[in-house]
Amino acid sequence: MHKALPVAAALAVCALAALPTQAATVTTKGRGWKLTTQLGVTSLSPGRQYTITFATSAMKTRYTPYLTAAVSQAKAAGLKLAIGGVEPVNPAKCGPVGHIQFTELYRPLGRAGYSQGMPCPNPSKGVGTGGIVAIDSEYWDGTWPIPAYKLRNTLVHEPLHALGLDHPNLDLNKDGKTADYECVAAPSGETPIMCSPNGGYRTAPGTGRLTGFDLDGLKALLANARAQGIK
Numbered sequence: 001m002h003k004a005l006p007v008a009a010a011l012a013v014c015a016l017a018a019l020p021t022q023a024a025t026v027t028t029k030g031r032g033w034k035l036t037t038q039l040g041v042t043s044l045s046p047g048r049q050y051t052i053t054f055a056t057s058a059m060k061t062r063y064t065p066y067l068t069a070a071v072s073q074a075k076a077a078g079l080k081l082a083i084g085g086v087e088p089v090n091p092a093k094c095g096p097v098g099h100i101q102f103t104e105l106y107r108p109l110g111r112a113g114y115s116q117g118m119p120c121p122n123p124s125k126g127v128g129t130g131g132i133v134a135i136d137s138e139y140w141d142g143t144w145p146i147p148a149y150k151l152r153n154t155l156v157h158e159p160l161h162a163l164g165l166d167h168p169n170l171d172l173n174k175d176g177k178t179a180d181y182e183c184v185a186a187p188s189g190e191t192p193i194m195c196s197p198n199g200g201y202r203t204a205p206g207t208g209r210l211t212g213f214d215l216d217g218l219k220a221l222l223a224n225a226r227a228q229g230i231k
């Protein structure tokens with residue numbers, strides 16, 4: 001038999017339910033992953049299609065083989081992510097909602113060998129809308145020799161930025177500095193593919209694949225949306 005709730009208790013339940021849920025339910029970092037809160041991205045919509053597109057058909061041909069494994073993993077984790085077609089890309093401007101746009105630039109960060117990925121900043125309710133990836137053209141003209149595993153991991157690292165993952169580097173050795181490559185590692189040795197400036201698996205068949213850390217980050221983005229009632 002159910003007992004009727006005292007009125008005061010019922011009111012208290014209503015008052016709690018009316019509170020904004022964001023502060024209590026959004027998780028922005030965990031072991032080996034971190035969200036891009038400084039650009040206002042805290043979630044990815046589980047119902048929205050996210051599509052990787054390319055500035056030219058040559059780029060689509062070039063990059064697709066590097067992305068397929070990671071895209072399959074992201075899909076298996078619940079993210080509607082697909083490799084799409086070709087469209088005009090203006091690196092200074094966000095494209096259509098849900099698009100992660102690939103292009104190539106010479107030293108997009110002004111620094112030899114560095115590529116850039118970023119989400120469209122401050123989307124409504126923190127729900128990522130895609131972003132821009134600018135790959136350093138030096139990888140392809142021979143002026144910046146890059147080992148195959150680093151190239152593969154970099155080409156996956158950048159679109160993950162566009163989806164809302166940041167570098168999870170930490171000051172693990174407590175020397176007061178969060179240094180390059182200073183990231184947690186799995187027992188099998190790999191650091192997150194989001195570790196700056198490079199992380200991920202170093203040997204085949206792992207290279208270019210998301211680590212468990214990165215998958216946890218993507219799952220957190222989706223969970224944050226669900227926790228806020230975002231479809």
Ligand SMILES: [Zn+2]
Binds near residue numbers: 157167196
């Ligand atoms: Zn990065």
